[in-house]
Amino acid sequence: MNMQKWLKRFSFASMYGMFLILVMGALVTKTESGRGCGDDWPLCNGKFVPAYTIESFIEYSHRFVTGIVGIILLVNLILVFVYGKRKDAKWFVGGAMFFTILQAILGAMAVIWPQSSATLALHFGISLVAFAFTLLLALVYTRFGTMLSREGTPLTSGIRSAIWLISIYCYIVVYLGAFVRHTNSGGGCYGWPLCNGQVIPELTGATLIVFIHRLGAALLLVFIIWFYLVVRRSMQTQNNVFQAAKWSLILVVLQILSGGYVTLSYGYDWYLLASMLHTILISALFGVLSYLCVLALQSKRTIG
Structure with missing residues (x-):
């Protein structure tokens, strides 16, 4: 070998x-x-x-x-x-x-x-x-x-900036989720997607912490959808950036759904399993975004 x-x-x-x-x-x-x-x-x-x-x-x-x-x-x-x-x-x-x-x-x-x-x-x-x-x-x-596929289009400065900003923002959302766990605030919002039956609940204590995390996750979904649409218009499907953008969208949707599953399972036997699934999905999402950051760096060297 x-x-x-x-x-x-x-x-x-x-x-x-x-x-x-x-x-x-x-x-x-x-x-x-x-x-x-x-x-x-x-x-x-x-x-x-x-x-x-x-x-x-x-x-x-x-x-x-x-x-x-x-x-x-x-x-x-x-x-x-x-x-x-x-x-x-x-x-x-x-x-x-x-x-x-x-x-x-x-x-x-x-x-x-x-x-x-x-x-x-x-x-x-x-x-x-x-x-x-x-x-x-x-x-x-x-x-x-490998670097960007030969069939791909070099990344513009706007796309490269978007990749870095989305990745940094994702890390902030991850931190908020970890803060929810370590403050035992998971029960601050009962129900999903509404929080305690309200679009905007009373923003105090654990409810405020959970609501900020939910809002952050929703904005992350919006940013990744926008990024995917931009990439889809400008790149071929076999391009590594397009594939990573596609998986980012899939994983962020699954991550948000798993967050709802965590909330709905609160107090039940499968709560721990739901929480582990939530952790696995966010790890995969952050990994894909990190890969996009590397592609952005490689593209900058290539065209710069």
Whole structure:
């Protein structure tokens, strides 16, 4: 087996592992298992093998998986820098390692020192960026890792700007969603799509937090629909940008529907499953938007 196959295998292993970390982190939050190991880190309640409580098992499993994935990513980093030929792969693996270490440090700090909900919400956002870097790294070794297809149209400055603005705005919406989780505000709006039976509810407390997140998600849908229509008019269907725009639209619609599912399942047994689905979809959407950002950078170099 040549080294390029090993690079591809470790890159995909890093991506799958980082995705698992992201989902497990959301599980820790949803089950309120963040204090399952007390104030100890990296041990769990002073033990290497923790007591078999549900909270400690969930929290310690998350730590264990993070450690294993960290080792895989480190091996991947060495392989890419020693044997890799593409500069973008080195940027992606370096970014993945940086944000993985950063999210691990923030996770440890959250255990040892109590953090505000605003700070805890940032932890998910950083994990999401780390996953996006591993996704981009894995795509390097697929057909999507090439630059814009030959049949495609170089991106205008307006489209490139739109890609970056939508991606940044999506990250803000993601942060708001994480803030809803960490403030336990999910019950602030009963019913969907209306909030407590009103188009504009009483904007106080948890209701205000959830309503802002819903409004942000609705605007994100509008922006992505507009972007898709612009791209469809100017590019061929086989173009990577068009395909990414199409999947962005599909995923944002599914994400909003899953948000409604989360609300309607509040208080039922399937609430946790709905929440995990919501996390999976937003991770996929942010990954696709990150890929669009890379295409925008490549297009700028090509025509600039």
